[in-house]
Amino acid sequence: MAVYLDTSFLVPLFFHETASAAVLARARGESELWLSHWTLAEFSSATAYKLRAGQTDETTSRQATARLQAILNSHGLIVAEVRTGDFERAAQLCAAHGSGLRTPDALHAAIAARLTLSLLTCDKGLAQGCRYHGIGYEYIGLS
Secondary structure, eight states: OEEEEOHHHHHHHHSOOTTHHHHHHHHHTOSEEEEEHHHHHHHHHHHHHHHHTTSSOHHHHHHHHHHHHHHHHTTSSEEEOOOHHHHHHHHHHHHSGGGOOOHHHHHHHHHHHHTTOEEEESOHHHHHHHHHHTOOEEEOOOO
16 A cells, blocks of 8 residues: 655654654555655754754764665655645645644645545644545554
8 A cells, every 4th residue: 555654754764753663663564655845855854953952963864864865766765746736735724724734734635635645644733634624644643
């Protein structure tokens, strides 16, 4: 089966976090792992934040980025383009006040919905927004 990974799911695959074992086990069960150029941009942001906040060191940060790039180069992850329609759909998802979605998460949800893939996330708010909008998702939470 194929699934779409949001950034909250991707980061624990490359940095030791509480969710790391659970996301690794879950990812191993899939035949195709999709993400988007948006996910890659957010991964870079998360890596830089971890470094600034002292949650990681320069060596670990470089290694995580290099491992992700190696997997991308070996076609171990499929990268979806972000389309204009994805931004339009994200705006619609955000406009539904009951969803609680903010733009970054709504964009992940819109891309996953366009690709007709279930979205794997460790973000409870994104999971709730997907449920509200009827977008397929799986929440990998530890609580």
